[in-house]
Amino acid sequence: MFQLGKTIVSEDIIEKDFVCNLSACKGKCCIDGEAGAPLEESELQILLDIYPLVKPFLRPEGIAAIEDQGLFITNEGDHETPLIDDKDCAYVIFDEKNTAKCGIEEAYNQGKIKWRKPISCHLYPVRIMEYSEFTAVNYHKWPICDDACILGQELQVPVYKFVKDALIRKFGKNWYAELEKVAENHKK
Secondary structure, eight states: EEEETTTOOOOOHHHOOOOOOOHHHHGGGGGGGSSEEEEEEHHHHHHHHHHHGGGGGOOOHHHHHHHHHHSSSTTTTEEEEHHHHTEETTEEEOTTTTOEEEHHHHHHTTSSSSSOSSSHHHTTTEEEEEEEEEEEEEEEEOOGGGHHHHHHHHHHHHHHHHHHHHHHHHHHHHHHHHHHHHHHHHHH
């Protein structure tokens, strides 16, 4: 672990390799798991504002789950996306190859909204935990992402480079530049 400003960062971020391999996993992270995608407090209003523009991209069962549970649910003080039958994220859609994708991100890609998707999804496999004095930045190892680890090793792409845009979105360019310096020194 090392400190960057008010963050404590796991060395796994710079030591482990990762590149999503959607052709192998088919987007399982959007349809497997025990909960929806974590949402930050600031993202709740965004979901409320963009939902009318995102709704046309969603599947009927996703819309039904959202209408039944709400745009987000709160569980023990934490916010997350609702699920369809305790499995798929309500915002998940499927492409012609039956790969799970994000309906929010599809609306973004088509220029309908300016918000890409929840930061927790954009950052994955990095997970953020907020504490009163600092923010923990950790690598989350999940067996369904083994193909992503293999591809990352083949391409020699460390986690922090794979999620560069998301880390900059979350912490800023200066923070990321400091992370790059730490990573370079760590290699020596």
